[in-house]
Amino acid sequence: MLFDDPTPSPDYFEISAHAPLAARMRPRTLEEVVGQEHVLGPGRPLRRLIDGHGEASVILYGPPGTGKTTIASLISTATGKKFVGLSALNSGVKEVRAVIDQARRDLIHGTTTVLFIDEVHRFSKTQQDALLAAVENRVVLLVAATTENPSFSVVSPLLSRSLLIQLQPLSDQAVTQVIHRALVDKRGLGSRITAEDDAINVLVSLASGDARRSLTYLEAAAEAVPDGGVLTRRIVEDTIDKAIVRYDRDGDQHYDVTSAFIKSIRGSDPDAALHYLARMVDAGEDPRFIARRLIVHAAEDIGMADPHALPIAVAAAEAAQLIGLPEARIPLAEATIYLATAPKSNAVLRAIDAAIADVRAGKSGTVPAHLRDGHYSGAEALGNAVGYLYPHDHPNGVVRQQYLPDTLQGAQYYQPSNHGNESRIRAVMSKLKALTRGKVLK
Numbered sequence: 291m292l293f294d295d296p297t298p299s300p301d302y303f304e305i306s307a308h309a310p311l312a313a314r315m316r317p318r319t320l321e322e323v324v325g326q327e328h329v330l331g332p333g334r335p336l337r338r339l340i341d342g343h344g345e346a347s348v349i350l351y352g353p354p355g356t357g358k359t360t361i362a363s364l365i366s367t368a369t370g371k372k373f374v375g376l377s378a379l380n381s382g383v384k385e386v387r388a389v390i391d392q393a394r395r396d397l398i399h400g401t402t403t404v405l406f407i408d409e410v411h412r413f414s415k416t417q418q419d420a421l422l423a424a425v426e427n428r429v430v431l432l433v434a435a436t437t438e439n440p441s442f443s444v445v446s447p448l449l450s451r452s453l454l455i456q457l458q459p460l461s462d463q464a465v466t467q468v469i470h471r472a473l474v475d476k477r478g479l480g481s482r483i484t485a486e487d488d489a490i491n492v493l494v495s496l497a498s499g500d501a502r503r504s505l506t507y508l509e510a511a512a513e514a515v516p517d518g519g520v521l522t523r524r525i526v527e528d529t530i531d532k533a534i535v536r537y538d539r540d541g542d543q544h545y546d547v548t549s550a551f552i553k554s555i556r557g558s559d560p561d562a563a564l565h566y567l568a569r570m571v572d573a574g575e576d577p578r579f580i581a582r583r584l585i586v587h588a589a590e591d592i593g594m595a596d597p598h599a600l601p602i603a604v605a606a607a608e609a610a611q612l613i614g615l616p617e618a619r620i621p622l623a624e625a626t627i628y629l630a631t632a633p634k635s636n637a638v639l640r641a642i643d644a645a646i647a648d649v650r651a652g653k654s655g656t657v658p659a660h661l662r663d664g665h666y667s668g669a670e671a672l673g674n675a676v677g678y679l680y681p682h683d684h685p686n687g688v689v690r691q692q693y694l695p696d697t698l699q700g701a702q703y704y705q706p707s708n709h710g711n712e713s714r715i716r717a718v719m720s721k722l723k724a725l726t727r728g729k730v731l732k
Contacts, residue, residue, distance in 0.1 A: 311509035312502040314477045315468070317360050318367075324471075324501070325464035326357055329455050336455050340364050347425050347432035349410070349449065351440050352457030353576075355500030358435035359408065361457075365433055366404040372396060373404050374430075378412035383420050390424045403430045410434035411443035418445045425451050438611075459499025466494050468501045469508055478505075479512055485521035492526045498576055552583060556591045560630035567619075567626050577618045581607035584625050592629060593638035595710035602628050633710025641704035648698065655695025688725045 317323045320330070320340055329336045339348065340361070348365070350358040366373035374389050393403035405424075407413070424430045425448065432452065440449055460468070469490055472478035489511070497504035511529040515521050551566035570580055581603070588603040606625035610618035648654075664675025679689045694701055706712035706719065 310506065311472060311478060312505040315472050315475065315505055317357070317364070320364055323357060323360060323364070324467050325460040326361075326457055329457065335453055336361070339453075345428065345431065347430075347434075347452040349432075349434045349436065349440050349444060349452045349454050350457060351436050351438075351454065353437055353459055353500065355497075355502035355504075356457040356459060357501070358457060359406075362404075362406040362433040362435065365431070366406070371402045371404045371431065373406065375406040375408065378407060378409040378417075381407075381417075383417050386417060386420045390420075390429060393424065393430045397429060402428075405430040405432050407432070407434045409436065411436040411438035411440075415445055418448050422447050422451065460497075460501055461499070462494050465497050465499065465501060465504050466490060469493055469504055472505055472508060479508075482517050483512055483515045483519050483521055486523060488523040489521045489526045492523050496530065496574055498574075548583065551580075552587055552591075555584075555587055555626065555630045556634060558630055558634065560627045563626050563630045564623060567623060571615070571619050571622070577610040577615055577622060578607070580622055581610050581625075584622070584629060588629055590639050591634055591636055592632050593635050593712075594715055595633040595635035595637075595707060595712045597711060599629055599632050633712075635707040635709050635712050637704060637706050637712060644703045648701065653697055655697035657695065658692050660691075661693065686725065688722060690726055693726065 320337075323330060328334075330340070331337060335346070336348065339346065350361060352358060362375075363373070372393075374393070376385060376389065389403070389405060393405070396403055405421075407421075410418070421430075421432060425432050434444075434452070436443060440454060469485075473483070473485055474481050493504050493507050493511070496507055507526070507530050511521055511526045514525050514529045547566050547569050551563060551570065554560075554562035554566060567580065571577070584603040585600070585607055588599040592599040603625050606621040609621035613621075659673045660676060660678040662674035664670065664678075670676060679691050681687050681689055692699070702723075704719075706716040708716065
């Protein structure tokens with residue numbers, strides 16, 4: 291997708307009256323933007339950029355429906371610069387270089403280009419590298435949008451040349467304001483109908499902080515209401531065909547279903563876990579939220595009892611992110627079944643929490659001299675690394691040697707269970723402690 295306008299205006303992103311409600315209601319000025327006060331407040335870098343006083347390229351990171359594309363359009367509008375947009379879904383190195391070449395020619399005549407790249411995380415390393423020189427030399431002012439953590443999805447050189455701005459899911463109050471505005475604004479429903487508070491509350495709950503989603507659902511529900519009519523909770527529920535009355539994002543059912551999901555996995559009941567997974571999927575829960583819960587559960591409740599659990603949960607999360615719903619339900623279900631049937635142990639959780647508790651209680655102690663860094667001039671004179679026994683030089687690969695500080699001698703944080711793989715680890719640890727500490731710890 292490529293869109294280009296040498297003279298962007300406040301109406302640049304406005305589309306026809308037949309466009310989706312979410313597109314028609316896209317904010318045209320900074321005053322219309324709802325939420326994100328932490329980056330749009332007076333004096334903040336993003337606010338200065340939108341006001342036309344900044345020159346830094348920007349990477350906007352946040353979940354869908356939080357205003358990334360809107361902010362990009364406001365930057366171009368405020369600066370009066372030429373605006374060119376690329377979508378990473380169907381643009382390659384060729385398109386990127388063509389835009390940069392044109393921007394370089396325009397710059398000779400005094401025209402600066404704002405280059406907006408949507409879903410920049412989908413660009414390959416080669417495609418991102420093609421942007422570096424243009425960004426560094428300010429041939430273009432880059433505004434990139436991503437739903438993925440830029441630390442993992444954007445190359446480091448591009449990150450270091452850009453201002454990273456993280457956008458947050460909108461608050462319920464902000465989403466409510468978006469819905470109210472759409473009901474009365476002439477670009478929206480133009481007061482054709484009114485809505486009960488309960489109906490709006492349901493839309494807000496289902497939106498999960500996504501303004502675009504709230505307007506999509508509002509538009510679908512409003513089609514079932516005649517002119518002058520009232521949008522009710524029942525109409526919203528029937529129209530959207532979701533079990534939202536039984537799964538309120540901020541109500542008891544949300545927390546109850548999520549809790550039951552995790553407790554069913556912990557309790558090794560895959561059928562119950564699948565039931566609660568189905569309720570979440572059918573109610574429109576963000577699959578990333580479900581995936582995060584699976585990852586936490588794999589580390590917290592299974593741990594080393596089955597070391598394959600965590601990579602399987604992470605793989606399910608990556609698969610869900612790549613393919614989206616409805617197909618994402620399948621890898622999520624696969625991971626749910628695996629975790630539910632895996633041996634359980636919270637020994638890893640207890641180990642790290644016990645270690646942190648000692649550190650916070652001041653039980654840190656001095657690092658033993660023979661374990662300190664010796665890779666610098668003068669280290670030996672200080673006694674650092676002197677006397678260290680290199681385990682690989684010994685037949686067993688394990689030697690008797692002090693590793694913990696003096697104040698923590700005898701501490702044992704990790705105490706493996708007798709479940710699954712940890713039964714083997716338990717036997718191994720007993721032998722290791724006999725070799726490293728000279729005694730067997732319980």
